[in-house]
Amino acid sequence: MPPATSFTRRRFLSSTGLLVLIASVPGARAAEHSGTLPWKPFAALPPDPLPGGRWYVLTPDEARTVEAIVDRLIPADELSIGGREAGCASFIDRQLAGSYGSSERLYMQGPFTAGLPTQGYQGAETPTGRYRDGLAALNKHTRATLGGKAFFELAAAEQDQVLKDFEAGKVDYKPAAGFFNLVLQNTMEGFFADPIYGGNKDMAGWKFIGFPGARYDYRDYITAHNKPFPLPPLSIAGRPEWKTGDK
Amino acid sequence: MARKLPRKDVVIVGLGWTGSILAHELTDAGLDVVAIERGPWRDTATDFNVAYAPDELRYAVRKDLFLQPAQEAMTMRNSTAQTALPMRDYGSFLPGTGVGGAGTHWNGHTWRFFPSDFALKTHLTGRYGEERLSGLQIQDWGVSYDELESAFDRFEYLCGISGKAGNLNGTIQQGGNPFEGPRKREYPLPPMQMTYAPTLFAEAARSRGLHPFPTPSANLSGAYVNPLGIAMGQCTACGFCERFGCANYSKASAHTTILPVLMRKSNFEARTECEVLKIKLAADGKTASGVTYTDVNGATFEQPADLVLLNAYSLFNVRLMLLSGIGKPYDPSSGEGVVGRNYCYQTNASAQVFFEGRSMNPFIAAGALGQTVDDYNGDSFDHGALNFVGGAGINCIPTNGRPIQYRPVPPGTPRWGSAWKKATKQYYNNTLAFSSQGSSYATRGNYLDLDPTYKDRFGRPLLRVTFDFPDNDIRMSNWVSDRMKEIADAFGGKQVVVGRQQKGWSSVPYQSTHNTGGAIMGTDPKTSAVNRHLQSWDVPNVFVVGACAFPQNAGKNPTGPVGALAYWAADSIRNHYLKNPGKLVEA
Ligand SMILES: Cc1cc2nc3c(=O)[nH]c(=O)nc-3n(C[C@H](O)[C@H](O)[C@H](O)COP(=O)(O)OP(=O)(O)OC[C@H]3O[C@@H](n4cnc5c(N)ncnc54)[C@H](O)[C@@H]3O)c2cc1C
Ligand code: SF4
Numbered sequence: 001m002p003p004a005t006s007f008t009r010r011r012f013l014s015s016t017g018l019l020v021l022i023a024s025v026p027g028a029r030a031a032e033h034s035g036t037l038p039w040k041p042f043a044a045l046p047p048d049p050l051p052g053g054r055w056y057v058l059t060p061d062e063a064r065t066v067e068a069i070v071d072r073l074i075p076a077d078e079l080s081i082g083g084r085e086a087g088c089a090s091f092i093d094r095q096l097a098g099s100y101g102s103s104e105r106l107y108m109q110g111p112f113t114a115g116l117p118t119q120g121y122q123g124a125e126t127p128t129g130r131y132r133d134g135l136a137a138l139n140k141h142t143r144a145t146l147g148g149k150a151f152f153e154l155a156a157a158e159q160d161q162v163l164k165d166f167e168a169g170k171v172d173y174k175p176a177a178g179f180f181n182l183v184l185q186n187t188m189e190g191f192f193a194d195p196i197y198g199g200n201k202d203m204a205g206w207k208f209i210g211f212p213g214a215r216y217d218y219r220d221y222i223t224a225h226n227k228p229f230p231l232p233p234l235s236i237a238g239r240p241e242w243k244t245g246d247k
Numbered sequence: 248m249a250r251k252l253p254r255k256d257v258v259i260v261g262l263g264w265t266g267s268i269l270a271h272e273l274t275d276a277g278l279d280v281v282a283i284e285r286g287p288w289r290d291t292a293t294d295f296n297v298a299y300a301p302d303e304l305r306y307a308v309r310k311d312l313f314l315q316p317a318q319e320a321m322t323m324r325n326s327t328a329q330t331a332l333p334m335r336d337y338g339s340f341l342p343g344t345g346v347g348g349a350g351t352h353w354n355g356h357t358w359r360f361f362p363s364d365f366a367l368k369t370h371l372t373g374r375y376g377e378e379r380l381s382g383l384q385i386q387d388w389g390v391s392y393d394e395l396e397s398a399f400d401r402f403e404y405l406c407g408i409s410g411k412a413g414n415l416n417g418t419i420q421q422g423g424n425p426f427e428g429p430r431k432r433e434y435p436l437p438p439m440q441m442t443y444a445p446t447l448f449a450e451a452a453r454s455r456g457l458h459p460f461p462t463p464s465a466n467l468s469g470a471y472v473n474p475l476g477i478a479m480g481q482c483t484a485c486g487f488c489e490r491f492g493c494a495n496y497s498k499a500s501a502h503t504t505i506l507p508v509l510m511r512k513s514n515f516e517a518r519t520e521c522e523v524l525k526i527k528l529a530a531d532g533k534t535a536s537g538v539t540y541t542d543v544n545g546a547t548f549e550q551p552a553d554l555v556l557l558n559a560y561s562l563f564n565v566r567l568m569l570l571s572g573i574g575k576p577y578d579p580s581s582g583e584g585v586v587g588r589n590y591c592y593q594t595n596a597s598a599q600v601f602f603e604g605r606s607m608n609p610f611i612a613a614g615a616l617g618q619t620v621d622d623y624n625g626d627s628f629d630h631g632a633l634n635f636v637g638g639a640g641i642n643c644i645p646t647n648g649r650p651i652q653y654r655p656v657p658p659g660t661p662r663w664g665s666a667w668k669k670a671t672k673q674y675y676n677n678t679l680a681f682s683s684q685g686s687s688y689a690t691r692g693n694y695l696d697l698d699p700t701y702k703d704r705f706g707r708p709l710l711r712v713t714f715d716f717p718d719n720d721i722r723m724s725n726w727v728s729d730r731m732k733e734i735a736d737a738f739g740g741k742q743v744v745v746g747r748q749q750k751g752w753s754s755v756p757y758q759s760t761h762n763t764g765g766a767i768m769g770t771d772p773k774t775s776a777v778n779r780h781l782q783s784w785d786v787p788n789v790f791v792v793g794a795c796a797f798p799q800n801a802g803k804n805p806t807g808p809v810g811a812l813a814y815w816a817a818d819s820i821r822n823h824y825l826k827n828p829g830k831l832v833e834a
Binding site: 032037038046047074079080100106109111115118119120167184188189193206211212214216217218219222223224225 | 324329333442481513605606651654753
């Protein structure tokens with residue numbers, strides 16, 4: 001178990017940035033606020049996405065496998081670019097590198113017992129562990145059943161069939177369906193989350209369905225019923241054409 | 248050893264909605280008040296920056312503002328025959344943490360319950376006879392709607408609720424909810440402007456002879472200055488509302504309505520990132536002497552106080568009572584004991600209408616912007632020929648088009664691949680959804696207690712939730728689903744899908760953070776944990792405020808009544824308890 005506050009680094013920082021205090025109680029340590037609104041300029045914490053251009057958690061083979069999977073889950077077609085080009089694999093890698101990948105914020109004390117479906121995921125594995133395990137199982141499965149080939153070496157139709165078998169749990173790997181659901185969920189996150197997290201390249205996921213993104217004021221359009229919304233999407237980081245120089 | 252701090256008049260556990268209201272009222276009465284809050288400081292300027300507030304991944308999916316299970320989890324099971332296991336991640340409901348509590352990231356639907364809800368047992372037995380309630384543990388609140396009217400009014404004016412009255416002093420008003428109890432004056436602000444979906448919904452409902460009205464909303468329809476002199480702005484329908492803090496000062500929460508005044512008072516102090524572990528009882532066990540808490544570094548402190556107020560959210564109020572030995576724990580096998588009794592939830596179902604060629608623009612939305620139909624809620628309709636009691640509000644309140652979580656497609660659509668893409672593109676802008684939010688009535692087997700196996704990070708037992716949807720509530724909800732089908736068919740859409748609630752409450756998908764009961768109010772100490780003033784029957788200098796006081800839940804969101812109860816308890820303390828500290832009601 002990490003100490004009480006390590007999983008809330010963000011919050012811990014924000015509070016130590018305030019009055020860390022205490023005149024009346026020598027020795028007491030907490031943020032104590034009285035007589036004033038404890039506000040400091042620029043105290044708000046922006047998101048802290050990881051820079052791209054490298055893999056943080058996935059090995060090169062795992063990365064190639066994830067890229068192949070996300071490109072089948074969201075194939076490139078006339079509607080949009082595919083999951084690989086949109087950066088879904090790199091999004092997943094960066095999520096695994098953060099508190100999500102290590103289940104830092106979850107309740108991870110034992111005993112671990114298989115539960116009922118109403119009780120949710122009860123495994124002791126973190127998302128990072130589940131990827132490591134599941135990707136190995138996927139490649140083991142294809143090597144054993146499809147001519148010694150790794151998943152990313154297969155043709156698209158074969159890949160689709162393997163993914164369907166995992167989704168349905170029809171393979172020799174017990175957590176197959178749970179693993180598939182995890183990857184599917186994270187892929188959709190990568191395709192539709194703000195591009196600052198490494199996926200949704202050029203807001204492709206948002207353009208695909210017509211979501212205007214990080215806009216914060218629709219007052220002029222509330223009563224424009226049944227009219228297409230006219231403005232292009234916007235990311236937290238703005239729009240590509242607003243940028244000067246390199247990204 | 249806990250280090251003993253100088254005594255205070257009042258210690259408040261939790262600085263969310265109710266803690267802030269009580270702190271404000273009691274400091275106004277001249278008391279020296281300290282609030283101990285386990286989460287961090289938060290306010291609009293510090294934490295809800297308009298530039299990056301619209302971040303679905305961070306706030307809605309990774310749940311940045313919520314209580315994290317690593318800090319406190321709970322266990323769940325559907326019945327005593329099962330072994331409860333921890334909710335390793337919160338899903339079904341999402342408790343808050345930090346200054347402002349769950350009110351930071353709520354939607355803002357702000358209701359009064361019906362007058363009949365407060366005297367439910369008396370009302371239903373009078374109308375349908377006693378057998379109708381067999382299998383249910385329905386009770387009266389011990390306080391009436393009329394007694395609470397001014398407290399509801401104060402909460403609504405504090406918040407700047409946008410709405411249309413349906414019943415002013417007994418006269419039914421055009422355009423409001425004709426089924427509501429009489430209110431003394433209009434809402435502080437007019438209703439919000441309606442987006443497309445709720446407008447269509449109101450037309451469809453009206454065509455079926457129903458009475459739609461604008462949902463009373465804590466997302467403000469215009470600029471407002473509340474009675475404390477705090478100014479708020481107009482909601483921009485940004486669609487990043489529930490699960491998010493509002494960066495526009497447009498959603499009523501403790502931050503936008505109370506804290507700017509409270510924090511400037513010299514007789515108030517907030518200690519954040521300090522978790523209360525226990526209410527300390529005096530040697531005789533009959534009064535509380537204060538609380539013990541731990542700070543971020545694990546140092547423990549004892550804060551002595553004359554009055555202890557539990558404002559930690561319904562579920563945590565109950566857990567703290569159980570951990571501290573306040574009141575007798577409820578035992579479902581004997582039906583005896585009171586703490587943990589009558590835990591209730593909400594019984595919901597959804598409906599979708601798939602169109603072609605529309606621009607629903609689901610991203611233009613707010614937490615509580617929509618229309619409601621109450622014709623099938625509470626006892627607005629005659630249950631004489633029906634086999635259930637209770638009812639549901641039917642709500643068309645599209646809250647967002649955030650695409651990680653909102654991508655409606657008709658059933659049978661593949662979850663990935665080209666066919667998934669085609670359907671997603673087609674229906675994102677062409678779907679209208681509405682839903683029923685139903686009452687949840689108490690049964691003997693649904694309750695809260697301490698888990699025998701799983702512990703928190705201090706080694707104390709987690710709260711255990713034993714809950715499943717009662718048969719009465721399933722019958723109610725399915726009947727309302729049939730009514731939703733009638734409304735949905737009136738749209739003339741391409742396809743209609745109406746859900747039906749089933750047994751087997753699951754802790755995984757989000758349903759509502761409307762957990763009620765467990766420390767209920769009433770007139771008999773054998774069947775309630777607190778009296779009509781929310782004062783513990785057993786330890787009279789402890790007051791317990793929150794939805795844990797509801798003897799059963801109504802087909803409406805809880806915070807209107809929760810806010811009203813906070814004012815009600817504050818008045819009881821100011822006008823009665825302080826004059827004569829001790830039991831306000833003799834058992
Ligand atoms: C996503 C979401 C949407 C919602 N939408 C609506 C809606 O539309 N309408 C509606 O009526 N209601 C809604 N609610 C519910 C509403 O938020 C709650 O009813 C309301 O906030 C309850 O107020 P409270 O004061 O009882 O608890 P809270 O506001 O949650 O405050 C409790 C505080 O106590 C603190 N605390 C807990 N334990 C301890 C401890 N041991 N030591 C110190 N501090 C502690 C917590 O950190 C928290 O800050 C919603 C809730 C959520 C999560
Ligand atoms: S929808 Fe309105 S109230 Fe909600 S966060 Fe956006 S601006 Fe604030």
